[in-house]
Amino acid sequence: MKEQFNASMLRVHFGENDRWQGKPLHEAILAQCLELGIAEAVVFRGIEGYGSASRIRHASHWPRCKDAPIQMSIIDTDEQIAKLIPYLDSMVEEGLVAASPVEVIRYSNPATSPM
Amino acid sequence: MLQPGKAVKVTIYLSDGATHHGVPLYSSILDFLFYRGVAGATVTKGIAGFGADHHMHTANLVDISDRLPIKIEFIESREKVDAILGKLEELAGSGLIEMQETTVAKPAQVSKPKASPPAAAHLKIEGKAQMMRIFVNEEDRWKAKPLYEALVEAMRANDIAGVTVYRGILGYGAHRRVHKDQPLLHPHHASVMLSAVDTAEKLRAFLPLVDQMVQEGLVVFSDVDIIKYAYRALETDKPTDKLPVAE
Numbered sequence: 351m352k353e354q355f356n357a358s359m360l361r362v363h364f365g366e367n368d369r370w371q372g373k374p375l376h377e378a379i380l381a382q383c384l385e386l387g388i389a390e391a392v393v394f395r396g397i398e399g400y401g402s403a404s405r406i407r408h409a410s411h412w413p414r415c416k417d418a419p420i421q422m423s424i425i426d427t428d429e430q431i432a433k434l435i436p437y438l439d440s441m442v443e444e445g446l447v448a449a450s451p452v453e454v455i456r457y458s459n460p461a462t463s464p465m
Numbered sequence: 466m467l468q469p470g471k472a473v474k475v476t477i478y479l480s481d482g483a484t485h486h487g488v489p490l491y492s493s494i495l496d497f498l499f500y501r502g503v504a505g506a507t508v509t510k511g512i513a514g515f516g517a518d519h520h521m522h523t524a525n526l527v528d529i530s531d532r533l534p535i536k537i538e539f540i541e542s543r544e545k546v547d548a549i550l551g552k553l554e555e556l557a558g559s560g561l562i563e564m565q566e567t568t569v570a571k572p573a574q575v576s577k578p579k580a581s582p583p584a585a586a587h588l589k590i591e592g593k594a595q596m597m598r599i600f601v602n603e604e605d606r607w608k609a610k611p612l613y614e615a616l617v618e619a620m621r622a623n624d625i626a627g628v629t630v631y632r633g634i635l636g637y638g639a640h641r642r643v644h645k646d647q648p649l650l651h652p653h654h655a656s657v658m659l660s661a662v663d664t665a666e667k668l669r670a671f672l673p674l675v676d677q678m679v680q681e682g683l684v685v686f687s688d689v690d691i692i693k694y695a696y697r698a699l700e701t702d703k704p705t706d707k708l709p710v711a712e
Contacts, residue, residue, distance in 0.1 A: 352676070359685060380635055380643070390600055390683045392636030392656040423598075423658065425685055455672075455684040 357389075357454045358431040360424040362438065364445035366395065367417045375441065376420050382437050389426040389456070396421060425454065467504040467572040473546045474538065474567040477553070479560040480522075481510065481533040486621075491535045494556050498539055500622035500674070501549050505573060506539035517559075540567060552624075596689045597668045599659040599675065600638060601682040613657050615678060620661055623671050626694065628661040638683060662689060 362379065370378035376393045383391040399419035424434065431449070438447055483490040491508050498506045511534035513523040522532045546564065554562060605612035613630050620628050636656030637643045644656045661668065668686070675684060 357685075359687065376635060380637070384637060384643070390636075390638050392600060392633040392638075392658060394631050394658070395634045423600075425600075425683060450687050453686040455675075455686075457676075457679050457682050457684075459681050 351458050351460055353456045353458075355427065355454055355456075357425055357452050358428050359450050359452045360422075360431060360434070360438075361448045361450075362422040362424065362442065362445060363399075363448075364420055364442055365417050366420050368420075368442075368444065370441050376422060379422060379438070379441060382441070383424060383434065386430065386433050386437075388424060388430055388434060389454075391422060391424045394421045394423070395419075425452065467540065467542065467569055469569050469572060471543070472540050472567055472569045473543050474540045474565050475546055475553075476563045476565075477537040477557050477560055478516070478563070479535045479537070479557065480516070481535050483558065483560070485556065490556070490558070490560075491537055494537055494553070496618050497552065497556060497622045498537075498549075500619045503539050503541055503545065503549070506537060509536045509538070510534075511536065516561075540569065591691050591694060593665075594662055594689050594691045595665045595668050596687050597659075597661045597663075597671075598685045598687075599661075599679065599682060600636075600685070601657055601659075601679060602638070602644060603632065603655045603657045605679075605681070607678050612678065613659055616659055616675070619674055619678065620671065623667075623674070625661050625667060625671060626663040628659055631658045631660065632656075633658065638681070662691065 364375055366374070366376070368375040373381075380391055380393060396419035424431070426434075435447075477494065479490055479494075481489075481491075485493040495506060495508060513521070514534035515521045516534070520532075522534065550562075599616060601612050601616075603611070603613070607615040617628055617630065633644070633656035635643065638656065644654055672684075
């Protein structure tokens with residue numbers, strides 16, 4: 351099935367060490383997106399970067415010492431994204447949220463998708 | 466799809482050592498023919514030959530030759546050949562292209578016919594453009610190869626200016642199933658994003674192919690401004706002046 355609609359895309363930038371109630375922040379935001387039924391959310395780990403805290407973040411292969419930059423791409427209709435914003439406001443202590451208008455084509459298989 | 470009757474047989478003669486953007490030239494041309502929906506093509510490698518430069522190239526173990534002749538052959542309708550010939554001449558560089566009238570007695574059987582998208586000519590882009598992001602799963606496949614790889618090849622064959630593939634560490638899509646990149650448990654079970662930039666027309670012209678290839682996923686368009694688009698030609702891209710031509 352193919353649907354085409356106008357939507358918003360959020361990109362949320364923060365660090366891999368950031369936490370929310372003991373959980374990694376990106377896992378917490380993703381769980382919130384799932385709960386709100388947001389169409390698509392993907393977390394990417396950068397290899398190097400800096401942000402609002404002005405410290406350079408590096409990804410490391412040593413699992414115990416990592417603070418890589420994290421970018422989340424979240425896509426859905428304007429109304430759905432508006433529902434998510436208050437949660438981001440309270441969860442992201444230090445970071446950046448950028449929004450842009452986008453046009454979306456969604457391919458889905460009704461036989462396997464619960465939506 | 467190829468119909469019985471009049472058709473054109475095209476033969477391209479190249480050198481084994483010739484490369485295009487770092488990959489063997491014959492595989493670039495084969496990808497181009499594949500994603501432009503040519504009915505079929507065959508690459509054969511010669512064991513000896515000489516070309517315009519009259520250098521004899523042979524497969525000799527003592528002097529391992531990387532300039533053995535390569536022959537690519539395909540049969541298509543006159544219209545299709547005319548539509549792709551320009552780009553083909555550009556790709557073949559100093560190689561030789563031969564065409565001959567032929568008759569298809571019986572076309573090969575196809576299970577699923579494939580339409581080819583119209584492709585705009587390659588042009589320099591600056592200013593207003595679009596970014597197309599495609600979200601799929603890493604384990605999605607298309608014709609037995611990873612979907613994201615097939616999409617990159619298809620974009621390259623259709624002259625899309627550039628594309629990068631990103632692997633997510635966590636994500637979900639239409640399935641509501643969370644994909645976590647766990648290197649030890651499920652090495653290829655992540656969300657993947659392809660990000661391509663080109664003019665709106667070229668990206669739209671590529672969409673019919675996305676329609677065919679992506680069963681489940683999200684395609685997102687946004688407007689961007691291209692500030693700089695520069696590339697340097699690779700040393701290996703220079704067409705060699707010693708292309709042998711067999712027969």
